[in-house]
Amino acid sequence: MRRVRRRSWPWERGRAAPVASAGSGGDAAIRMFHVSKSYAAGSFALRDVSLELRKGELAFLTGPSGAGKTTLLRMIFAAERPSEGQILVLGRNVGRLSARAVPALRRRIGVVFQDFKLLPRRTIEENVGLALEVVGTQRRRARAQVFAMLKRVGLQHRRHHHPLSLSGGEQQRVAIARALVNEPEVLLADEPTGNLDPELSLEIMDLLRDVAARGTTVLVASHEQALIERYGSRTLRLQDGRVAEDAPARGRAG
Ligand SMILES: Nc1ncnc2c1ncn2[C@@H]1O[C@H](COP(=O)(O)OP(=O)(O)OP(=O)(O)O)[C@@H](O)[C@H]1O
Ligand SMILES: [Mg+2]
Numbered sequence: 626m627r628r629v630r631r632r633s634w635p636w637e638r639g640r641a642a643p644v645a646s647a648g649s650g651g652d653a654a655i656r657m658f659h660v661s662k663s664y665a666a667g668s669f670a671l672r673d674v675s676l677e678l679r680k681g682e683l684a685f686l687t688g689p690s691g692a693g694k695t696t697l698l699r700m701i702f703a704a705e706r707p708s709e710g711q712i713l714v715l716g717r718n719v720g721r722l723s724a725r726a727v728p729a730l731r732r733r734i735g736v737v738f739q740d741f742k743l744l745p746r747r748t749i750e751e752n753v754g755l756a757l758e759v760v761g762t763q764r765r766r767a768r769a770q771v772f773a774m775l776k777r778v779g780l781q782h783r784r785h786h787h788p789l790s791l792s793g794g795e796q797q798r799v800a801i802a803r804a805l806v807n808e809p810e811v812l813l814a815d816e817p818t819g820n821l822d823p824e825l826s827l828e829i830m831d832l833l834r835d836v837a838a839r840g841t842t843v844l845v846a847s848h849e850q851a852l853i854e855r856y857g858s859r860t861l862r863l864q865d866g867r868v869a870e871d872a873p874a875r876g877r878a879g
Contacts, residue, residue: 653713654680654811654842655701660710662696662866670696672866674710678844680810683837683874685853686846688863694846697863698813701844702734703727715810732760735804735841739816741796743788743803749775750784753803760807774802778832794825801832805841812836814845818852826852834858 655678662671671693678684686694699705700712703719712719717730743752750771757767775781778798780791788796797817804812814833818826830845830852837843847853853860862870 656713658711663708681840684859692863693866735809735812737814739819741800
């Protein structure tokens with residue numbers, strides 16, 4: 626059996642949680658325990674969400690607009706803190722991270738947005754390389770890494786172009802390259818195909834599937850049901866902030 630359902634986790638009961646020795650979930654990349662998020666008194670963006678994503682797993686997060694998909698992703702990369710419950714990402718208790726510890730966690734997480742968020746005045750190469758510059762990677766090594774990553778998404782020949790001269794699908798591939806250049810252990814994508822036509826959407830999804838196949842945990846928020854079904858990956862459906870369904874993967878997509 627792929628996943629074990631439990632009502633609660635041993636270290637979750639009582640006392641301060643011994644997070645570093647969280648025990649049984651050794652191959653878990655992300656674990657949420659009874660997580661709720663409230664932005665305003667009395668209304669919840671997420672309610673009592675518990676889930677676990679294994680290392681290298683590809684999962685979709687679906688559900689109608691306002692269901693809490695973006696909120697859930699934002700909590701994983703510590704852009705929001707849970708109002709209740711606990712989130713473990715790569716063994717770190719996100720809700721308790723100090724502001725100083727957040728960047729180190731974020732370096733292990735790549736994020737892709739629907740609107741790409743590329744810098745228009747920088748070249749493709751510079752956009753992708755920025756993440757390496759920030760962490761002080763030596764310039765020559767960074768260039769090689771950027772080239773290799775652009776090659777992986779099939780855009781090495783466009784590296785000196787600017788984002789706006791690329792198609793939507795190409796821009797999204799650049800955004801994915803940028804998210805991956807640091808070799809993150811987790812990749813989060815929020816509606817990564819929302820602005821793309823169906824053919825380009827498939828291209829992006831194939832790319833994300835390959836990323837997971839190489840061992841990165843990939844969580845993709847999308848409400849494109851047909852696309853999700855095609856991949857047959859695990860699908861978590863949110864409804865009013867709750868996990869209404871957790872459908873396991875049903876074998877490989879063709
Ligand atoms: N910063 C915020 N302040 C107040 N309320 C918020 C904030 N962000 C989200 N919400 C509310 O939380 C709920 C969940 O929003 P969220 O953006 O997570 O939904 P979503 O599933 O990503 O929707 P969509 O498919 O439209 O992107 C919504 O009711 C939204 O209005
Ligand atoms: Mg959203």
